[in-house]
Amino acid sequence: MKLARYRSVAILLFVCALLLFVCSDASSLAEPPPPQRIVSLVPNITEELYLLGVQDRIVGVTIYCQRPPEAQSKERVGAVVEVNVEKILSLQPDLVIASPLTDQKQIKKLRDLGVRIEIFKAPQDFEGLCTGFLELAQLVGRGHEAREIIARAEGELAVIIGKAKGLPGPRVFVQIGEKPLVVAGGDSFIDDVVSCAGGVNIAHEVKTSVYSREEVVRRNPDIILIAKMGMAGEREKATWMRYETVKAVQDDRIYTVDSYRFCSPTPLSFVESVKELVRLFHGTE
Amino acid sequence: MGLNSKAWWGGWIVFLAGLLVLVGLFSLGVGAVHIPLRKVVQALATGRGTPEYAILFDVRLPRILLGLAVGGGLAVAGVVLQGMFRNPLVEPYTLGISGGAALGVALNMVVGGSAGFGLFSLPASGFLGAFGVMIVVYLLSAGGGQIKLSRLLLIGVMVSFIAASLIMLIMAMTKVQDLHGIIFWIMGSLQEPSSALIRAILFISLGGLIVSLFFAVDLNALSLGEEEAFHLGVEVERLKKVLFLLASFITGCCVSVTGIIGFVGLVVPHLMRLLVGGDHRILMVTSYLSGAIFLILCDTLARLVLAPTELPVGVITGLVGGGLFIYALSRRGESL
Amino acid sequence: MKDGSVLAITGLSCGYGKRIVLHGVSFAIEKGECVGVIGPNGSGKTTLLRAISGFLPPRGGTISLEGRELHHMGRRSLAQRVAVVTQAPDIMPPFSVEEFVLLGRVPHWRGLQLLETAKDIEIAAEAMEMAGIGHLKERRMGELSGGERQLVFVARALAQAPHLLLLDEPTAHLDIGHQVQIMDLLRELNREEALTIIVVLHDLTLAGLYCDRLILLHEGRLRAIGPPEAVLTKGVIEAVYQTQVTVMETPLGGRPVILPVAGKNQ
Numbered sequence: 001m002k003l004a005r006y007r008s009v010a011i012l013l014f015v016c017a018l019l020l021f022v023c024s025d026a027s028s029l030a031e032p033p034p035p036q037r038i039v040s041l042v043p044n045i046t047e048e049l050y051l052l053g054v055q056d057r058i059v060g061v062t063i064y065c066q067r068p069p070e071a072q073s074k075e076r077v078g079a080v081v082e083v084n085v086e087k088i089l090s091l092q093p094d095l096v097i098a099s100p101l102t103d104q105k106q107i108k109k110l111r112d113l114g115v116r117i118e119i120f121k122a123p124q125d126f127e128g129l130c131t132g133f134l135e136l137a138q139l140v141g142r143g144h145e146a147r148e149i150i151a152r153a154e155g156e157l158a159v160i161i162g163k164a165k166g167l168p169g170p171r172v173f174v175q176i177g178e179k180p181l182v183v184a185g186g187d188s189f190i191d192d193v194v195s196c197a198g199g200v201n202i203a204h205e206v207k208t209s210v211y212s213r214e215e216v217v218r219r220n221p222d223i224i225l226i227a228k229m230g231m232a233g234e235r236e237k238a239t240w241m242r243y244e245t246v247k248a249v250q251d252d253r254i255y256t257v258d259s260y261r262f263c264s265p266t267p268l269s270f271v272e273s274v275k276e277l278v279r280l281f282h283g284t285e
Numbered sequence: 286m287g288l289n290s291k292a293w294w295g296g297w298i299v300f301l302a303g304l305l306v307l308v309g310l311f312s313l314g315v316g317a318v319h320i321p322l323r324k325v326v327q328a329l330a331t332g333r334g335t336p337e338y339a340i341l342f343d344v345r346l347p348r349i350l351l352g353l354a355v356g357g358g359l360a361v362a363g364v365v366l367q368g369m370f371r372n373p374l375v376e377p378y379t380l381g382i383s384g385g386a387a388l389g390v391a392l393n394m395v396v397g398g399s400a401g402f403g404l405f406s407l408p409a410s411g412f413l414g415a416f417g418v419m420i421v422v423y424l425l426s427a428g429g430g431q432i433k434l435s436r437l438l439l440i441g442v443m444v445s446f447i448a449a450s451l452i453m454l455i456m457a458m459t460k461v462q463d464l465h466g467i468i469f470w471i472m473g474s475l476q477e478p479s480s481a482l483i484r485a486i487l488f489i490s491l492g493g494l495i496v497s498l499f500f501a502v503d504l505n506a507l508s509l510g511e512e513e514a515f516h517l518g519v520e521v522e523r524l525k526k527v528l529f530l531l532a533s534f535i536t537g538c539c540v541s542v543t544g545i546i547g548f549v550g551l552v553v554p555h556l557m558r559l560l561v562g563g564d565h566r567i568l569m570v571t572s573y574l575s576g577a578i579f580l581i582l583c584d585t586l587a588r589l590v591l592a593p594t595e596l597p598v599g600v601i602t603g604l605v606g607g608g609l610f611i612y613a614l615s616r617r618g619e620s621l
Numbered sequence: 622m623k624d625g626s627v628l629a630i631t632g633l634s635c636g637y638g639k640r641i642v643l644h645g646v647s648f649a650i651e652k653g654e655c656v657g658v659i660g661p662n663g664s665g666k667t668t669l670l671r672a673i674s675g676f677l678p679p680r681g682g683t684i685s686l687e688g689r690e691l692h693h694m695g696r697r698s699l700a701q702r703v704a705v706v707t708q709a710p711d712i713m714p715p716f717s718v719e720e721f722v723l724l725g726r727v728p729h730w731r732g733l734q735l736l737e738t739a740k741d742i743e744i745a746a747e748a749m750e751m752a753g754i755g756h757l758k759e760r761r762m763g764e765l766s767g768g769e770r771q772l773v774f775v776a777r778a779l780a781q782a783p784h785l786l787l788l789d790e791p792t793a794h795l796d797i798g799h800q801v802q803i804m805d806l807l808r809e810l811n812r813e814e815a816l817t818i819i820v821v822l823h824d825l826t827l828a829g830l831y832c833d834r835l836i837l838l839h840e841g842r843l844r845a846i847g848p849p850e851a852v853l854t855k856g857v858i859e860a861v862y863q864t865q866v867t868v869m870e871t872p873l874g875g876r877p878v879i880l881p882v883a884g885k886n887q
Contacts, residue, residue: 063594076593081465084593085344085476089336090318101465109478113339210457291736371714498735502727508714509724513707515676517781518700518728563715566735 360576389414
């Protein structure tokens with residue numbers, strides 16, 4: 001009798017051990033190593049990769065990947081829309097990250113030659129930004145780090161939004177193009193930044209498109225934001241100063257902001273942008 | 286068959302064919318990625334698998350073949366049209382074909398997003414647009430069964446302008462992402478992933494050359510005027526219709542795959558006329574070969590000049606072609 | 622229609638667009654004749670030639686070539702029988718003389734033929750010799766004088782080996798030396814080779830001198846047809862051309878010579 005019980009226990013233990021073995025093997029099979037040779041065709045993604053700490057695995061970037069400054073030392077494979085297929089092939093990447101802007105023909109060519117390409121759509125608000133960031137992180141095996149960063153950003157953002165809630169929300173016009181005049185509509189990041197900072201985008205109901213200056217004058221915003229730095233920004237500011245009926249002109253509340261940070265943010269730089277706008281809208285808070 | 290004095294024809298053809306092979310090899314060997322000769326040999330020996338092999342035979346070679354097909358095709362279309370109109374300023378795009386193709390692609394991209402309805406639909410929509418324009422221009426100019434050449438030319442030019450304006454209208458109303466796609470398509474590119482499509486264009490281009498050759502003698506006769514050609518037994522009305530459709534078809538196919546690559550159809554026939562004379566039999570063959578050489582060289586330049594950024598090949602053909610043309614004219618100064 | 626007539630025209634009417642130029646013209650040409658077509662400007666001489674060459678379709682009436690109706694014949698078939706010499710223009714495409722003459726062989730080429738045969742070259746060489754321009758064979762057409770160019774056009778027509786040769790004012794713009802050279806060539810072709818010739822001329826004396834018969838057109842109608850002595854009479858010429866002339870006879874052969882009378886226009 002005792003022998004029979006020992007035998008069943010032994011079999012049970014054996015089966016468990018087997019299962020454990022199989023499972024651990026299966027799980028290691030189910031987890032391929034994260035990509036080690038990454039080519040990024042999106043400046044935004046390049047920045048995010050640096051944020052996730054995988055910069056050593058980046059083997060190629062576009063000529064427009066200027067941030068962070070260290071990215072400029074990486075091998076260049078072309079522009080954002082048109083890339084150099086030869087160059088990419090010679091780098092033997094195991095992951096290429098592209099955007100919907102990338103030339104479809106080149107994507108197909110690379111795929112036909114066995115290169116793995118993931119296309120990341122440009123997000124349009126903070127939520128989408130964080131989701132995309134997380135996806136990217138999981139792709140390169142840094143999900144844990146991403147979650148931490150997102151949590152931090154969300155936390156900070158919540159605080160800022162809370163503070164801004166009670167304050168009066170200015171009506172804002174955001175310009176992202178000089179000739180022609182292009183407005184940041186409800187589908188853009190900036191719209192989200194503005195609303196997080198407690199402002200109201202007067203062009204919220206339209207998509208990002210060419211806008212009429214007369215319409216802006218008619219809507220009479222309290223603040224005008226020009227997403228262009230340097231000479232172009234100053235020129236636009238001077239142009240606006242001619243329209244003296246606009247409240248933003250009267251109160252001298254025309255500001256230029258960093259277009260790159262505002263239009264292609266990471267979760268962290270998004271929060272930075274919001275902080276900057278809060279400062280502009282409400283003084284220091 | 287053939288005179289002693291026609292032996293120099295054979296000489297030109299052999300020379301140009303040889304030059305074509307050399308240029309093709311040159312283009313194969315250079316690019317944004319430097320591949321030294323021993324690696325080329327290695328790649329040939331080991332076959333598929335190495336990135337060098339992929340670059341040489343899957344990236345560069347298809348471009349060279351496409352350059353051959355489109356350069357040759359557009360040059361021959363240029364010879365045919367210049368012979369038909371007896372006007373040296375006519376080129377394959379004068380009759381509005383390119384405008385129609387660009388319009389078709391622009392519409393496709395706007396409605397279906399920057400990849401259109403799948404990659405194969407882009408050349409298809411380009412071809413439909415080109416074909417549509419071809420039909421419209423033909424019907425408008427073939428009054429009473431006869432084609433009046435001056436009318437055909439004017440209508441073609443007007444349709445070209447209308448198409449260009451419509452494209453600009455579409456571009457003004459479209460999203461930024463699609464705009465990129467349309468503009469880059471229009472600027473012309475020899476990058477095409479589908480090898481089936483490249484084979485098709487090669488076939489059409491070479492076929493176009495062969496068919497055109499059978500009308501070369503008629504074109505010689507036509508160079509004296511329609512009435513003179515008639516007296517030499519040429520069916521002038523049928524000839525005009527066939528030549529128009531032939532040149533438009535070749536052009537439409539080329540444009541729908543590569544976008545608009547200008548100057549090849551205008552400059553190459555001219556230069557060859559200065560070198561080999563006006564007999565269309567030799568002019569067609571030499572123009573085909575020279576057009577191929579010209580386009581492959583321009584594409585190579587486009588890849589090299591600002592590597593890793595690639596310039597659109599249409600930019601290079603315009604600059605190089607236009608420059609060559611002006612140079613050749615100023616040196617010769619004789620009537621075209 | 623007589624047997625042996627190369628060309629038979631009955632009741633021919635034709636024109637351009639809405640305009641009818643020829644009205645009810647009828648005549649027949651026999652093999653080996655040299656016929657001149659004369660008449661004032663606008664009387665329809667060139668139109669008649671175009672109708673015979675097949676370029677202008679008739680609106681009414683019939684044209685028969687060697688017994689067959691013209692519009693039943695294919696282009697090539699027609700070009701193998703009828704050759705046309707028009708006036709040589711000033712601007713020529715860049716052909717050499719030999720290349721230009723060889724174009725005359727094109728109507729005889731089989732369907733997909735692309736290159737000249739040795740026979741073609743032989744025939745072209747003969748044609749150039751006959752026209753007296755064999756020595757110009759390598760020259761570019763653009764380098765030749767007007768007279769030489771016109772002779773090259775004739776050589777090309779000869780290379781076509783036609784049964785009927787049509788010429789439209791071949792002596793226009795030529796000096797008297799070249800005029801005689803061309804007309805002598807035509808006479809030689811007519812006598813030695815029995816080539817049927819129809820030539821439109823504006824010079825009445827020249828027409829009278831070289832042609833067996835003359836056709837006089839006036840306002841699109843056949844006004845007179847017959848040997849030069851019968852057609853070139855003072856009465857007829859003055860009625861048709863609306864000007865005073867003197868008609869004399871040449872000392873050799875009795876052909877008429879037409880002299881204008883200066884200062885007495887009606």
